[in-house]
Amino acid sequence: MKVVFTIAALSVAVAEYCQDICDGYSPCADSKYGSYCKGNGVCFGLYHKDDGYCFQPTEQDTCDDYTLEP
Numbered sequence: 001m002k003v004v005f006t007i008a009a010l011s012v013a014v015a016e017y018c019q020d021i022c023d024g025y026s027p028c029a030d031s032k033y034g035s036y037c038k039g040n041g042v043c044f045g046l047y048h049k050d051d052g053y054c055f056q057p058t059e060q061d062t063c064d065d066y067t068l069e070p
Contacts, residue, residue, distance in 0.1 A: 018043035021053065028055040042070040 021043060022028035022035035028046065035044045035055075045056045047068040054063035 018046065021046060022055070025053050025055060027058045028053075031055065031058045033057045046070065 018035040018037045022045075025046075028035055033045060033055075035046050038044055047054050047056060047063055047065060047070055049063065049068055054068065056063040056065045
């Protein structure tokens with residue numbers, strides 16, 4: 001039973017990971033979109049850029065989802 005609870009708690013923590021990053025990054029936090037963890041573990045809309053992130057739905061001019069890594 002402890003194993004099931006641990007796995008369930010870990011799943012919730014992983015699911016909230018993307019939204020936690022979004023909440024700490026104003027272009028994402030202030031948007032109407034938010035972020036979530038997609039089935040492959042990648043956060044929706046968030047990409048690595050330089051030493052931080054960019055959020056493609058609100059920063060389309062500078063957040064090129066073809067050249068940046070999720």
